[in-house]
Amino acid sequence: AQSVAQPEDQVNVAEGNPLTVKCTYSVSGNPYLFWYVQYPNRGLQFLLKYITGDNLVKGSYGFEAEFNKSQTSFHLKKPSALVSDSALYFCAVRVSGGYQKVTFGIGTKLQVIP
Amino acid sequence: GAGVSQSPSNKVTEKGKDVELRCDPISGHTALYWYRQSLGQGLEFLIYFQGNSAPDKSGLPSDRFSAERTGGSVSTLTIQRTQQEDSAVYLCASSKDRGTEAFFGQGTRLTVV
Numbered sequence: 001a002q003s004v005a006q007p008e009d010q011v012n013v014a015e016g017n018p019l020t021v022k023c024t025y026s027v028s029g030n031p032y033l034f035w036y037v038q039y040p041n042r043g044l045q046f047l048l049k050y051i052t053g054d055n056l057v058k059g060s061y062g063f064e065a066e067f068n069k070s071q072t073s074f075h076l077k078k079p080s081a082l083v084s085d086s087a088l089y090f091c092a093v094r095v096s097g098g099y100q101k102v103t104f105g106i107g108t109k110l111q112v113i114p
Numbered sequence: 115g116a117g118v119s120q121s122p123s124n125k126v127t128e129k130g131k132d133v134e135l136r137c138d139p140i141s142g143h144t145a146l147y148w149y150r151q152s153l154g155q156g157l158e159f160l161i162y163f164q165g166n167s168a169p170d171k172s173g174l175p176s177d178r179f180s181a182e183r184t185g186g187s188v189s190t191l192t193i194q195r196t197q198q199e200d201s202a203v204y205l206c207a208s209s210k211d212r213g214t215e216a217f218f219g220q221g222t223r224l225t226v227v
Contacts, residue, residue, distance in 0.1 A: 034215055034216075036218075042220075043205070043218045043219060043220045043221060044157075044205070044207075044218040045218075046215040046216070046217070049214075049215050090156070090157060100170075101147065101159055101162040101170050101172075101173075102147065102159075102162075102216060103159060104149070104156060104157035104159070105156060106155065106156030106157075107156045107157070
């Protein structure tokens with residue numbers, strides 16, 4: 001079985017400060033990893049993904065994430081937070097190979113304080 | 115179409131009635147997912163279609179829930195004898211291939227009264 005853990009229900013950060021949203025995963029095999037963002041009353045939007053290759057992945061809106069196989073983590077980061085980054089962030093995983101469903105975490109609410 | 119389309123966007127139904135939710139995936143996408151998002155909750159997996167393979171129904175919460183995908187394109191999620199706990203936003207997503215990201219529709223907000 002595959003699973004995703006987002007240990008923080010909410011993350012608060014001051015505007016201009018770096019932000020990190022944590023994600024750990026569990027799969028039987030190599031993972032494909034994803035981050036999505038959901039703005040209030042909006043659908044989910046894709047931010048970035050790790051499939052293979054460089055462990056540091058860059059995505060939309062200045063976000064990046066680092067795949068760490070030994071720690072089974074895929075934390076989302078941004079060097080300087082904007083108030084407009086305030087939203088709900090979801091980490092997701094699926095196992096590589098075959099045709100498997102994507103499993104999402106419960107989400108982390110990011111609040112950027114002006 | 116340009117994106118994943120879901121209809122209706124909102125549905126209010128009486129307890130005990132059946133409802134059908136529709137999803138039009140992006141043309142050419144072979145994978146289609148249904149998820150449920152309750153207020154303050156994460157995304158709960160419901161069902162996954164991949165091409166002509168048998169769907170993964172492991173997330174359907176009860177036998178009142180069923181889904182089909184006709185012709186490898188449009189999908190319908192049916193909830194029979196709705197209960198108040200079925201109230202949620204039902205999200206559909208599609209993806210092109212195994213390693214690619216899923217694109218989500220805007221969801222159907224279901225309210226059972």
